[in-house]
Amino acid sequence: MHTVLSATTLINDDVKNPAGKDLGKIEDVMLDVNNGRISYAVLSFGGFLGMGDKLFAIPWNALELSTEEKCFYLDVDKDRLENAPGFDKDNWPNMADPEWNRSVHDYYNVAYQN
Numbered sequence: 001m002h003t004v005l006s007a008t009t010l011i012n013d014d015v016k017n018p019a020g021k022d023l024g025k026i027e028d029v030m031l032d033v034n035n036g037r038i039s040y041a042v043l044s045f046g047g048f049l050g051m052g053d054k055l056f057a058i059p060w061n062a063l064e065l066s067t068e069e070k071c072f073y074l075d076v077d078k079d080r081l082e083n084a085p086g087f088d089k090d091n092w093p094n095m096a097d098p099e100w101n102r103s104v105h106d107y108y109n110v111a112y113q114n
Helices: 078-082 098-107
Strands: 014-016 022-032 037-045 054-059 063-066 071-074
Touching (some): 022 078
Antiparallel strands (some): 014 022
């Protein structure tokens, strides 16, 4: 069954790991306009009251949506996420760079689709 949702309904959705531990919230959804698909969810994690959050580009195919729980699941533990390549809100990476794409997909152990 296909699920079609507005991208704005995904913003602020929780992201948890399979053990139910909170990993953060979806801050944004990045589209590959050339291929017509979602490339990444931008996850915020680690700050206090929205300040100092580190941002992470999570490959879309690394996330699993739970419509019942209105959250996403990411199969990674908190320690691995804390050490993941991230960025801050004022210094975003070039998400169109194929080398950067491969490194992020490799980190989360998901196939890179260019």
